[in-house]
Amino acid sequence: MEMIIVEDYEQLSQRASDLIVEQVRMNPESVLGLATGGTPLGIYRELIKANREGEIDFSDVSTLNLDEYIGLAPSHPQSYRQFMKRELFDAINISEARTHIPDGRAENLEEECRRYEALIEAIGPPDLQLLGIGENGHIGFNEPGSDKEGETHIVELTESTRSANARFFASEEEVPSHAITMGIRSILKSQRILLLASGEKKAGAIKRLLQGGEDVNFPASALWSHPHVTLVMDKAAYGMK
């Protein structure tokens, strides 16, 4: 695992955005694996700027998002579809048809998981996958105990994840109880993974990750078996003052 330690969130956003720009310049038809949560927001802002300035062209790029809540209307502001539209897609030159997110309102959710996994195979896997890390080590919505061989599937969110995500909703009760997520195996199919961590809240998870060793109760540790992971973190996430 390659490690890049930067000063703060701003530098993290800049550095990760530069790596994405480089990827798309190298291959304009890149497939990007995208993530939600607070961490990628700064990266998306940088990418929008780079797109406006003509440094990156998204017209031939395809995207695959990691996960989506189950049950939220696609128009709900906290559905990951709306999040991505608001924070990135509507502000860059990508057509909606090239952006893929699991459908958390599908009538047959099991079928939707199979459709999404087949899509990952058909257009992907991602050349570059952006990944945040939960305080409990979750990646995507793969909670502690997740099967390393898991593909896209339905998960019940843990208390820890629901309360961490409650900040985006009016109350914790409003946070959906279930989600569809790419599995650990689906995530590990990517050519390259960019794992991001910012702030002291993530210091515990990063410390545990860097202890090494795979542990089913700490999903991010599965990344040790991937040949090309770049961990970009700020000093606070690394536990430095």
Ligand code: GLP
């Ligand atoms: C969420 C998302 C993850 C994200 C993680 C960390 O629950 N499903 O994909 O990486 O939690 O979020 P944040 O970046 O806001 O800390």
